[in-house]
Amino acid sequence: MPAISKSKRELKTDRIELRVSPAAKQLIQRAMAVSGLTAGDLAFEAARRVLDEHERIVLSGEDKQAFLDALLNPPEPTDKLVAAFKRHREITRPQ
DSSP states (O other): OOOOOOGGGGOOOOOOOOOOOHHHHHHHHHHHHHHOHHHHHHHHHHHHHHHHHOOOOOOHHHHHHHHHHHHHSOOOHHHHHHHHHHHHHHHOOOO
16 A cells, blocks of 8 residues: 655644554554554545445446446436426526
């Protein structure tokens, strides 16, 4: 894992304190030693990864095929959708 460049770092003014088990502390210290990152940078990178994974949609099997089919062959818009677009256009049209 590459270290965060100094030009991209924000000024560190906030603080988080936490209690960890001895095993967790040892693991964090080992990760710091091999990566060159601070504990705060490691926490930031881990949090960023968790959120990236949480926000990513993963489809498999039939779901993936249904999604691709809908993209390649979109269904005709329903009457409700057409009406919603017309209302949106009327509301957002510049005066």
